Amino acid sequence: MAEDAMKEQEWLYPGESLSESQDHRPSDGPALSWRRELKSKEIAVLGLEKLWRQLNLTGPMLIFHSPFVSTSSFLLYFEHHPLLLDRLVAAGQRRKRPRFGQLSGWRSLPAPDLAWGLTVSARAECLFKSDLTHRAELGDRGTQPASLYGWKLYQFASGWTALSVYYTEEDYDNVAFTAVPQGRQDEWLAFLDLLVETYKQHLHQHGRGSIEIVGTATKPRDLITVIRQASWNDVVLPEATRALVEAQRRIFDPAILRHYAALRVPRLRKVLLVGPPGTGKTTLLKAEGAYHARRGGRVLYVTPSTSNYDGGSSWNMLSTALQTAADSRLPTLVLVEDFEAFVSDPKEQQIILNTLDGVATPDNPAGTLLLATSNNPEQIDPRIRDRPGRIDALIELRPVQDEQLAVRFLQHLLGAGYREEEHAPVASQLLGQPGSHLREVCLTAALHALDENRTAVLAKDLLWAHEVILNGRAAAAQSERFAPPPPRRRGSYFGKR
Structure with missing residues (x-):
């Protein structure tokens, strides 16, 4: 089907690249535009086929959807992320014997004329945090781009070459296609596995103390x-x-x-x-x-x-x-x-x-x-x-039931203002309440003391605050007190019944 589409496209615009013919074709001719003639996936496949021929790559070619790498990251298609590719190449150079799937080099390629408009520039969907797990936010440092859209060539240590294209469709789905010599698909999968390992090493380096x-x-x-x-x-x-x-x-x-x-x-x-x-x-x-x-x-x-x-x-x-x-x-x-x-x-x-x-x-x-x-x-x-x-x-975690624990709360919440002989006797009155209640008692007591032109919080301030908070909570629990009264029966027109 892809070859038939290729022939049809060449027949429609002989001697021209798509980018040259896009603005000059007749609008009322029998053929639709190339974007209507071919789906984006077909264009991607045809583009890989054309690059394969232009680069004189040998052997029968196998084209397939690149497997989606499922990890905890929102990063898509690791084989299009420059940082991971560079690190994998560097790791291979440090080894005496290359691993199965080891990448020796890579580079970006210009979009072939056939696929003009599908993806013409190496752009990223978004920025990621330095560990590549989540999208970057204002103020982040060491951010990295997401996987880059575009066309790429991969050279493997075992002496073969692969191609890949990564793009977004009109419905915003991200898609990657890969072209490898037939029989090399297992090594491509091993290459993706090495990229996942590289990603995890990066994650390990950037996660300490975060x-x-x-x-x-x-x-x-x-x-x-x-x-x-x-x-x-x-x-x-x-x-x-x-x-x-x-x-x-x-x-x-x-x-x-x-x-x-x-x-x-x-x-x-x-x-x-x-x-x-x-x-x-x-x-x-x-x-x-x-x-x-x-x-x-x-x-x-x-x-x-x-x-x-x-x-x-x-x-x-x-x-x-x-x-x-x-x-x-x-x-x-x-x-x-x-x-x-x-x-x-x-x-x-x-x-x-x-x-x-x-x-x-x-x-x-x-x-x-x-x-x-x-x-x-x-x-x-x-x-x-x-x-x-x-x-x-x-x-x-229970409400405060122990008097010594209540004393510890008062010591912590009153800070330098705590006095054992003044405040410890109040602790027994605060039992059965959660720690948040004791915190509000101390804050409200401090406000009450200031209202009386004092900076020192006294026991009577704590007891007053405790009572005020309990009364307010009890009143709020009586929902019927705050319900609007039922409407009185109204008379008929002009007050007549």
């Missing part, structure tokens, strides 16, 4: 700054609870990783923090993220998807983060708030189960810790929540 947002966030740079500046000094927990949380870091210990490997269990630990709002789950997540990044680990903070743009569903965002962690081969902490929002789509349940503990579980040789929170664990499918292996540990 904090990244996976998904959509209104101000991602601000969120990263907040996480990086967080501290365990801001976390007030019972000692037993804190020790249990810190124990989950053992997944990154070499001895534990070897034990997982010996059992043939993916080196992914999943921990769920549960409890009512205000008990410190979010503060704990950020503090653990800052701690992990300072030790050189990689932190991925996952946000829910708000649309199908750039990754699809919320679960897809989390799945991408888990695979990115495995690809980076770095100790990786994956942080997720409101876990139930990521795992509740019934259409995705099977892949969720398989990913958390099954055939699709990503295995990170350096270990991955998924640390998630939930205010409503009852909304999580019991097959996930109650199955060891899908959730390895459930840690409950």
